[in-house]
Amino acid sequence: MSESDDILVNAVSFSSGSLLREFHLLKELPDVESTNQYHVLCTSEVAERLGDTDPVINLYPVVPKENGFLQPIQTPRRIFWENVDLLRWARRIDPDLLYFPSHISNVLNFTPKIVAVRNIAPFYPSAQPNRTLRESARLRALRIATRLSVRQAKRIVFFTQATLDRVAEYIPSVTEKAVVIPHGVPEGFGPVEPDPEILASYNLPEEYLLSVSNVARYKNYLQLVEGYAKACEQSDGVPDLCLVGKVIDDGYSEELDAKIRSLGIADRVHRIGFVDHGDLPHLHSASTGFLFSSACENAPITLIEALACGSAIASSNRTSMPEICGEAALYFDPYRPDSIADSIGTLATEADTRDALEDAALDRAKEFSWKDSARKTCSVFDEVIREGV
Incomplete structure (x- = not known):
């Protein structure tokens, strides 16, 4: 130059x-x-x-x-x-x-x-x-x-x-x-000791699976909650599901609420809405695992944030998600609730698998x-x- x-x-x-x-x-x-x-x-x-x-x-x-x-x-x-x-x-x-x-x-x-x-x-x-x-x-x-x-x-x-x-x-x-x-890796993201005041401010349950994405149709939330409902039917001990993200598509958000009610899981699925970006490491670190059901992503920083926090991840197998997570995630077909349910069941009930995924996530995050x-x-x-x- x-x-x-x-x-x-x-x-x-x-x-x-x-x-x-x-x-x-x-x-x-x-x-x-x-x-x-x-x-x-x-x-x-x-x-x-x-x-x-x-x-x-x-x-x-x-x-x-x-x-x-x-x-x-x-x-x-x-x-x-x-x-x-x-x-x-x-x-x-x-x-x-x-x-x-x-x-x-x-x-x-x-x-x-x-x-x-x-x-x-x-x-x-x-x-x-x-x-x-x-x-x-x-x-x-x-x-x-x-x-x-x-x-x-x-x-x-x-x-x-x-x-x-x-x-x-x-x-x-x-x-x-x-x-x-x-x-x-975005600044400030890594494993932290969850702050009880931050968790309480979002009224989070004691144990939960976390998903962070804007509410839009290609994020496949309808299939995610259907897969979650199936996982709850198939396995005991599946934690509640917390959905974090602002609404981009009002019509789809209404469909999601109706779907949750029709599945009879309104008491198990918590729509948290927008969360301050600096609070997300606390939500990740307190969660049992992280779910990402999007069908179409370029290079989702959301997944990199989850990796950096050492989350046990179950992710969609479409577009760039396998490239981002490598072997540090379970993968499911985001259009098949049965596939989603299998991954949720494994994540929720197999502690050894969770531990291995958490270690793999931290190693994978070092590549970014x-x-x-x-x-x-x-x-x-x-x-x-x-x-x-």
Whole structure:
């Protein structure tokens, strides 16, 4: 690299998951490469959450907090931002490189670009049955935008090999420019002595199985609670089930409540809702085990958090989940309640299996490092900038 290179990061369209990743990367990048200047375009909300940063990180809160139109779901407005407003900032900063960590780049600028593929929903239509016409149109638009973005990009960052392989089925050319850079373990996650006050604040039962995910159809909560009900019928001693996560799909949330009532397990399933991120290590450490039933994920940080806390995990066997957990989990078919029930029964009743999974989880978590992610990211930045010189 030259003595100082300017890298423009478009963080305006960050979702919570991408913000978490880039928050950790931005903390590590100055230690790995201190000569670059990073110019981060973001909402005022993101700027507040990032707080004080290293002097080489320059935050530009270009969108007011109350203006939420640039969330990923608002695809047309987002494309307008990245192809019109962003150009003005690019001319002002004159960067050596544009980095798009939230999936879609612009197509009207010739500065070298790197794109991180984050939203894989357009490439897994079967994971989202019963879509509305609006949702189907949005997924098609995202698929088209992804094709245009990766065509323009000098490098394409994937977080798992599974996601790269899937996208390559639709866009074979991505393999020529792809690099896989895994996530790290979020700060503060590891085994802890559970704080009784934190547990009491969520009214948790004494023993419980934990599941952490937003409430959306592809998370397969209907199948999870049906599998849980079967496990309770088949085995004594299955703990209560605690579901943590904010509601993304109100209609699906209502279906979930109705399903729980119809199965007669309303007294055994606790919908906790949103939990402060800093409290999750306490919930993990106090749980009997962790369940993850999603049918479609890119690189779920939720699973990495569970690994880092030493949770005994039973997970969906779809998309990237086996790549994340390796041998540190039991696996089930997220569409088959019988398969889910078998894993829950094993997790709940076989102490030796739980102990082995907990040890394996801690070992597996050591393979995820934000410093390694930052080092690999800087290496990709370096390669692309040198190619453009």
